[in-house]
Amino acid sequence: MTITAITSPAPIKVLIPRLPEAAALLPYLQRIDANRTYSNYGPLNREFVARLSALTGAKGVTLTSNGTTAIELALRSRATPGKRNCLMPSYTFIASAHAVCNAGLTPYLLEVCPDTLALTPEIAEAALAALPEKPAAVLVVSAFGAPPDLPAWAAFEAHHGIPVVFDAAAAVTALSDVGKQPACVSLHATKVLGIGEGGAILTSDTELAERTTAMTGFGFLGAERLATIRGGNYRISEYAAAVGLAALDALPARLQALRDLTDAYSQRLEGKAVRLQRGVGDEWVTMTLNVFVPEADVTGTLERLDAAGIEWRRWWGLGCHRHPAFADVPRADLSGTDKLAARVIGLPFHDNLTDADLDRIAACLN
Numbered sequence: 001m002t003i004t005a006i007t008s009p010a011p012i013k014v015l016i017p018r019l020p021e022a023a024a025l026l027p028y029l030q031r032i033d034a035n036r037t038y039s040n041y042g043p044l045n046r047e048f049v050a051r052l053s054a055l056t057g058a059k060g061v062t063l064t065s066n067g068t069t070a071i072e073l074a075l076r077s078r079a080t081p082g083k084r085n086c087l088m089p090s091y092t093f094i095a096s097a098h099a100v101c102n103a104g105l106t107p108y109l110l111e112v113c114p115d116t117l118a119l120t121p122e123i124a125e126a127a128l129a130a131l132p133e134k135p136a137a138v139l140v141v142s143a144f145g146a147p148p149d150l151p152a153w154a155a156f157e158a159h160h161g162i163p164v165v166f167d168a169a170a171a172v173t174a175l176s177d178v179g180k181q182p183a184c185v186s187l188h189a190t191k192v193l194g195i196g197e198g199g200a201i202l203t204s205d206t207e208l209a210e211r212t213t214a215m216t217g218f219g220f221l222g223a224e225r226l227a228t229i230r231g232g233n234y235r236i237s238e239y240a241a242a243v244g245l246a247a248l249d250a251l252p253a254r255l256q257a258l259r260d261l262t263d264a265y266s267q268r269l270e271g272k273a274v275r276l277q278r279g280v281g282d283e284w285v286t287m288t289l290n291v292f293v294p295e296a297d298v299t300g301t302l303e304r305l306d307a308a309g310i311e312w313r314r315w316w317g318l319g320c321h322r323h324p325a326f327a328d329v330p331r332a333d334l335s336g337t338d339k340l341a342a343r344v345i346g347l348p349f350h351d352n353l354t355d356a357d358l359d360r361i362a363a364c365l366n
């Protein structure tokens with residue numbers, strides 16, 4: 001028994017997040033002590049907004065309590081009134097479906113492109129023919145941080161008159177030229193720019209940003225304490241903004257580390273049948289690195305990972321339609337998603353991994 005304990009290597013975790021440490025937060029916390037403003041769009045919130053705007057190029061930035069509420073508010077402000085359905089991919093994190101329902105809409109689940117894992121305008125257009133009426137909106141999801149095709153979806157909106165909102169939860173560092181279609185990002189601890197809990201709506205439409213910002217603070221638009229729009233309390237505190245500012249200070253080093261780790265994986269996967277998402281590590285980064293495993297080898301691969309003590313995860317499960325809470329929502333044929341989702345496997349990806357760990361993981365992959 002002792003021998004097993006000594007020889008079996010330590011288990012490898014799939015994700016170990018890292019947020020700014022106490023020393024990096026201290027100067028920002030001391031500013032809060034001096035300001036005695038703790039929430040309500042205080043100076044650290046305003047500086048975080050300005051720096052997110054500079055990072056993404058989006059003129060309009062609304063901070064929100066999390067990524068899910070960012071999507072909810074963006075849909076509430078953009079969906080066509082009186083219409084019910086929101087087109088969205090079934091293959092996404094379940095938060096997307098919750099946000100659609102919380103915005104008062106009904107998810108209408110669609111397939112994704114098996115190559116990019118993203119909804120395409122062609123898939124959405126094919127669905128339009130099957131619907132009794134025009135949908136209220138389309139929610140397009142960035143697959144694990146890959147940049148969504150912003151121009152193609154802007155053209156879709158212009159052509160069909162159906163408002164587009166992006167769930168770009170993991171893509172905050174992959175966005176450029178954000179148009180008026182809002183890109184909703186998450187600042188959760190497991191995302192590239194993590195603050196614990198938080199989110200943001202990014203858009204070139206500064207009037208829209210003004211409205212969604214008002215929605216985060218009881219609908220007060222302008223200086224008067226008069227609710228002009230229906231909203232709620234979706235704000236972040238000055239303490240959360242402090243973490244955000246410290247996380248932005250550390251972002252360049254983090255991006256380089258994520259690129260280097262992706263590169264270390266892709267070297268080890270050369271010549272194998274498994275493959276990474278296109279462009280990952282070169283054009284964009286992720287905190288949730290996935291491999292596409294050939295269908296016939298999924299069971300074998302997962303057994304080898306389990307036997308080697310390597311944690312893996314289907315980050316998005318098997319699609320929203322497989323969750324009991326959404327089992328009854330309308331959908332197109334999802335047989336492609338059923339096949340695809342089973343094959344997308346998240347591998348360990350964090351800054352505790354050694355070269356030996358990476359070798360051990362790669363040895364389980366064919």
Ligand SMILES: *Cc1c(COP(=O)(O)O)cnc(C)c1O
Nearest residue numbers: 066067068093095169186187188
């Ligand atoms: C993380 C994530 C969300 C939810 O963001 P929270 O900040 O956790 O609410 C929504 N959609 C996708 C695709 C995500 O990856």
